Amino acid sequence: MQQQKLKNLPVYVSAFIACLVAFVAGITFSWSSPMLPKLNGNKDPDINPLGRPATLLEQSWIASLPALGAILGPLIAGLAADKLGRKKTLIVIACPVLVSLLIMAFATSVLEFYIARFIMGVGSGSVFTILPMYLVEIAEDQNRGTISCLFSNFISSGFLFTYIVGPYLSVQNFCLVCLIPLLVFIPTCFIWNPESPQFLASTNNLKELKISLSKLRKYKNTEEIEEEVLNVSKTVQDLNQNQCTMKDLFKSRVLCRALIITLGLITLQQFSGITAVIPYMETIFEIANSGMVPETSTILAGAVQVIATIAASSLVDIVGRKILILVSTTGACFCLIVLGLYFFLKSYDYSVDAISWLPVASLILYIVFFNVGLAPIPWTILGELFPPNIKAKAATIATILNFTENFIVVLIFPSLFTYFGMDFAFWFFAIICACGAVIIYYFLPETKGKSLNEIQTLLQK
Template identity: 30%
Template sequence: MSIKDDLEREEVREPLMDKKNLSDEQGGSFVQSRSKESAWMVYLSTFVAVCGSFAFGSCAGYSSPTENAIRDDLSLSLAEYSVFGSILTFGAMIGAITSGPIADLIGRKGALRVAASFCVAGWLAIYFAQGVLALDLGRLATGYGMGIFSYVVPVFIAEISPKNLRGALTTTNQLMICGGVSVAFIIGTVLTWRALALTGIVPYGWQREDVKKSFKQLYKSFVARKADISQEATEIKEYIETLEQLPKARFVELFQRRYLRSIGVGLMVFQQFGGINGVCFYVSNIFESAGFSPSLGTIIYAILQVVVTALNTTVIDKAGRKPLLLVSASGLVLGCIITGISFYLKVNELAIKSVPALTLTGILLYIGSFSAGMGAVPWVIMSEIFPINIKGVAGSLATLVNWFGAWAISYTYNYLMSWSSYGTFILYAAINALAIVFVVTVVPETKGRTLEQIQAAINA
């Protein structure tokens, strides 16, 4: 079920104006008025959707500031708390597997409601938990909701956005995730762990029934036959009607030759296996081991990623997707090399006084570079390049790979650091260098193209 189905499910009772009965001047004013109204409805609908992204970030950021308090209150061992922290990614993987089919079956809006329901139930389970079982079940439920949000939100935004705003609006998904993580870090220092769990429910207040008005307006603006419809909207409508005649794709069909170039799995692989979750989850330990203040380093880190991600929303539709990915991956390579050098100097007791400054420089360059492209752009491209008849299955696969990578990197990071601290970052640098080759040779530029034009270019 596509966004068109979501919109057509909402009954439109108000009579629509017929532009044919208007004078040229009246018609122009009517079109301009409809255009402004449509834009505001897109912004409102995007805001409602990215509330799910903020909730996503809240889930991801919850475990770090609450570890000591939860372990003390519920008498958890380190192993039990580790299960609590990591089970989030397993829930997200399950959510990723089911996200596409759910979105196709009950629509994007319905999938957002399913995700919100699981997250609310999970937060309440955590709040009322008196033992490890309820705690883990709650964490699993919030992870499941995150898995659905991570696929549906960027896809939904891409499908309702005009081509000149699609990149910026879709990038707000990553911005809100970063915002959710940062807010959880900050308020988690002053609230109890139970109170912090209740704050996780707040973003879902915007996904209530009263947002139906925005969907009705989207319907009238982009789908209704009697309303003034732009050429782009007409192309989208015809394209959707054609694709809906095609059979739904099965998983094995994703590997047919005509789909190979359109699969976004590669970007998700490089996004995660470039080391982001190892750095993100253990950034305090990295600064501490390098002799730099972990609290100050973490604060700078959190602020930088939000600022750079916000700036990214202003340039993605001007600079293009590929240039941002290439600049980002290049910065990641350099950041990993600088960090690796700092650990090499520390291990070999060379220029010890320079280690803290080098580590700070390398890590900040790394997170700044990631936020500039590899953080948000893979999700933007994933939402753009899949044909509608395979979007559900392909999007689920890409999201599953992303969450598997998140788990794999966070799980192996400490083992790799025990093997070789500087070798770990050199390994991440090599993977990010391969990402540059992948982007240059495989990834298409989608800036300024309609979804239909993107498909035509890929399948040419």
């Protein structure tokens, strides 16, 4: 296995470089965890750039606006990916994120934070459309799952970076530090990364297609490269003979099934509770009053998240997609039930001193289960179920749904636990996970190690 990975090193390097934008997307959606306590006056008021405490409503909008912007981003990125290509689109969408970080670094009003967070969401949301597509298209069948999971690895690494660095820097300094990955990504991706082979084949650019594959498959000889050029070209040409529109997603039985599966997994992912946990993690630990410093608990949870996503990327091509996401959903459900029980006992003034460790342990275990399957598998499945000529359109729909649901959950979560209690909020998410596990068991096909043609045949049956 290690020898095979060394042979495929150019693919992993290209994927690593591309995933730097996913790292910053992770920062986007976890930014509010350490920054809101600075804006609401809970931390040192002297470092609050607003000059006054932000209200609960203002905090909710600052936390949720990236998800609203991310709804718009995929509409633009999906069109650009078919015109400019995957690589150039990734570089272009990094620019609004860079601009938004600069605005927030020098913002002194809530309105400026609103605008910057919305712009940040536009760019980061586009990453969720283009990057999974690019990763799947540069990979081979035997390493497609592992490379696809790098997307989630870098997202969770962005979360961890925010949890470790954010609490100890001012808003301005933290935003400026977050510029570094983008300043590395833009020139490095432009110089090193090849364009997606499938995109080059779709534009009939055989010369660049050969160059791209030669760079990605350095372990292959000239004859093997030529053979893959022919195979990729033939596959894409066959698909292009049947050009698909957005309507075809709903007319074709195979594509419609693929879309239902993908949107179902995305909905389960967003309503499993992680969307509320990530931006409000410090707040949750403060309410839990577990005895551990909230910042320390948050860092520990973020570190576990990274480890879990790395484990998932190692297991996804061995164990399979369906088993991993079943284990993930069932385990997350159990952890949410226990977490809700702790807050239920606490709200009714039962003594919870003997189990003060429970919220931290439950939340960390929940993060482990979530990242083993629910985090990476929906995006991996999205990249696998659709042919190249419709993939960008399907990814656009999926990403819009993803961030619409993300926006709703992040916006209402503070009101949910304020008016109904933290126990009700976590039990609501647990019920969603339980229903999702049943549906996955009966309806999700296994795609491990299967080619696009085999997956399409499986959906047809």
